[in-house]
Amino acid sequence: MAGRTMNAATIAPLVPDAEAPAIERPCYRVYEHAITLEGIKLRPGVWHHSQNLDKSTGEYLPFDEWLCGPLHVEAVTRNEGQDGDYGRLLRLRNADHRELIWAMPNELLAGKPDTILSVLLSMGLDVDYQRRAKICQYIAAQYPKDRVIAATSTGWHTQSLFIMPRQNIGKGKAIFQSDAANVDDFRRGGTLEGWQANIGALCEGNPLLLLSVCASLAGPLLYHVQRQGGGFHIVGDSSTGKSSAILAGASVWGHGEDFKRTWRATGNGLEGIASQRNDTLLALDEIGEADPREIGAVVYAMANGTGKARASRNGSARAAKRWRVMLFSSGELGLSALMAEGGKRSRAGQEIRLMDIPARRTYGAWDSLHGMGGGREFSDAIQRASVTHYGHAGPEFIRKLLEDGNQDQLPTLLATLCNLYPTTNGQESRAAERFALVALAGELAIGFGILPLPTGAVRNAMLELFEVWRAGRGQGPSEDRQILRAVADFIARHGDTRFSSADDPQGEARDRAGYWEDNPSGRLYLFNRPGLEDAAKGYDLGRVVLALDSVGAVAKKDTGKQQALKRLPDGTRQRLYFIDPAKLEPES
Template identity: 30%
Template sequence: MHDEDAAAPAPEEVIEHESATNDDTDTKEEGTGRHGDPGTRTRGEPAPDYPLPALIADPANEHRADPPPSEAERMLADMVEQLPLGYLFFHEQSLITYPVGSLFLPLCGPIRVAAMLRDIGGNDWSYEVEFLDRDGALRRQLIPAAALQERPRAVAAGLVNSGLRLMTRPAELVRLFQNWQTPERIWTTRRTGWTELVDRTAFVLPSGDVLTHPKTSTSPVRYTGAAPSTRTAGTLAGWQNGIGQLTLGNPSLMIAISAALAAPLLRLAQVDTVGINFYASTSSGKTTAMRAALSCGQDPSRMHRWNATNTAIEILAASAHDGLLVLDEFPATPDRSIVDVIYAIGNGTGRARGTHDITLRDSDRWRLVTLSTSELPIPEHCARGRLAYPEGLAVRLIDVPVRSWAHGAFAELHGHADGHAFAVAVNAAAQENHGHLLEAFVDLVLNGEAALTVALTRILTAFRTRALRALGLEAGTVHGPAMRVLDGIGVMVAAGTLAARAGLVPWPRGAVEAAGLEIARLWHAGRMERTDGPGAAIERLREMIEEGRFVDLDDPVPAADPAAGWMDARWIYIDSAVFADEIACDAAPGRVLDQLLDAKLLVPGGEQRSLQYRMPASVIASRPRVYRFRRERVRQA
């Protein structure tokens, strides 16, 4: 007879209640239950077929120093103390029994409900059980509460498969779990990054470890998402004396590390996903910068590449929520799917997918910092694949050339012979000490969030002002996309500055801001080269038409949200704010308008000192002022 299939015990397996008649008192031993309930065990029960730790001390060893209890001994002691009323545990047989009339019938080997878990919303309850397998080893399993109701046999089978000795029907095991009064409650989250609870704030690190403020032992938080693959090595001091010192004088390394620290600040700065793509030919040091960034919070050897599937990259993005996503080696000739995945990363959301029962689940969402490498600017790679690269993507993942310094990505070699030797030193230092800086920085944020938020705002405002001046742009004339880029770099600068002030990185005052301004200048210079002339503006205008962003006055249907203006058979009418934000982008709107006027695409309304056209009341009652473009010329240009 199989243990797990036993429906009723054989006569010799029945354990009598102590009130049962039996004159041979020498053949009985007491069992233990909750509140010290006694029980008896009939001699002749087969001995357990696996070793068990002693729970009751041997009197012969009474005067010896007791070694600390093992995990298995601790589990047995807790189980005996917590057994529900009416259940007994028999030590020699190592069996939990349950009462049926005057009898105690064998139920299973040692097992206890250690905790009850539920998600932050109070749903998805689970039982965490501990048990000893047939070898006496301590095992743990998480069992969804719903599974106890829907699939009790499957639950029991899973435990038996893991080594639990089961002597009766699965329903009796389920009843034991349901009767267990478990004092411990644990919150669960499947996401890394920030989690808000009623009484505290928590942050899940890439390692799966959870930091909270205020710190409390009441109802802890546990990460139950994808198994973390990261591990730590060395110490924070080792990282500071290694990589921390090597980054001095190297803007690319300082910004890469600041980017890794910026991810936990995105929520406070109210900035969504930001990213930098470092591009240069091979052996330039760009991958070394990626490893330096990864070393802040995880193992730098575990770097992912762009050649993964879209689904795999979306899973990586979701698992890096409020963290760092690093993707190496953008494909030389990408296909359409790569544009889709950049959209997904930048928008902070994946595709909705079907579940096994053909219903849609909510798509994953994320907020993160992305670092990437390629050999050319991403728009040029896309052009090789005959792919349109929408303007909006270019500000979600900005291109920065890393052959801009004396030794490729490096400006200062700190005594090393060449860029290659320096890269080897950085990579070795990252491998020797990693996984500590991010934890220290998050702890800093958790314990001083209010004051830090004020400092963050000040740093962002100051950087934005200085960056506009450095790029030769006037405040008030630069809109949407350019400001989004500067704000993204600004969060990185703020993270590095705050870490330096706290002594977490060995950077002098002003060094991080100088690095951020240099990165901004490199991005803007490359951007101007690619967007000079009206071609880019015309391309963006065509994209907006294809997206249905204009209300067709000849066939009025709702335009895609947000609407950009109107159009009829001859003209396209664009709101001035939309033109500045989405057509001119980071270029001066006046310069782009002059170029479009010279190309005979823009047709003013005849007002002096104005390129705008006022729409007639017969068309739009409010008579808005717009920029008017020849629709056919836009199509042909």
């Protein structure tokens, strides 16, 4: 700038810091930008303005404390009934100058400050460590006039509003309220078009991949058809593509790997995850990592949508967690086989709530490789796509469902699809309804332009998988088959040690379960009551006899009885159950 004279007119004047309005101490103030108060420059954030006594003069002197970065208490949150779920809607600016919000439950104020501070620190709020406890005091001291409806779970809040941690879909005002602000697994990456090309299009000709993706889309329909959850368990050898199918379903709502969970969790932990997945998908990989002794109870809880009842600190009952989810699982063992490892017997209700589907297709879990070299390459492509393009299909399905405006017709559409499934008993009907629900979601997604497949593709695939499930399960109620198998196994194990000939009632028999006798059609086993109860542990004796009689295994009985009176050579008379083991194998 040589040869040039600088004067006042060519110098840009400095903009002074804003002056803070007068305050009445003590009070809290939040400053978004640097400000000058009573001649002192203050940094942005939450300040506590108070007074300290000067012991030497006896005067009260101003005292200003910086607590944290900008943190506003915007509104009071509460449920629609205005009788619970109260909280504070917090808005903060973090260390990277991003605006974030957190609907914080008021009940956290009843505990230690660490609970709240850990969340705020994880969100990136700058905090004065020495004064961190005063941040909770500041929050508790704020009473904003604005009110916001709090939603304590994801999913449908009303018939026209779907709540997600960081977005709402539909009409209505509410905000997701949670103990933590970073529980959002419903993240997005890539594009919907990328997902359609790399996962959606590959579903064609692959029933198990369709099952995974459409079961994920079926989660939001549970609310409208008023059904509980339940799901499918893909069973097959290692490295067949089961986990890839799980990732494909998870990618409908979020990052494939992050949205997926494993069975290696306690029942309480899975309750928390299920409540965060309400009205969507609970994807669980590797059932072999679950505790065989607990898995049955966990399946009931996940499908029924109700957590354990727990007591609060004062002994009163706390509100149990609730959810509706479609469950999609995988493992090398089926549910009944895993429970048997823990000495448990699976119940029909458990088997219907989580149905075993074999992963024995043409190429592991797949039927069509879409030009790829093999099943491994196809699985790898699905895995890559699930972490590249994700989190778009599910929310888009919700938007299209709301735009369509025919939610009231969904129960009728479901009933129509159910009529396509051949069933012979109530258990098969319940299973058919779940396959039909998946088919309904898939066909809607095709109509909405989300799944790039021809109309009818999902409906036909689900009918095929239902027949696969039905053939693997066998005919008749599940309890009957389990009872028949248990009695047959008991005879195979103990026929020579716990029974003796009815012609020699004094013959050796350890812990006698009854006798045997030969007749022209083969050997019959004459069970005493304790013996038959032992053979089918866990089932009511009347239910056991009903199952045996349904296949003609009760070879002889007196009028009005399920037993027959047997006179033994020593003159004693006993009522025994005459069981023909040849009838215990159910027809395939």
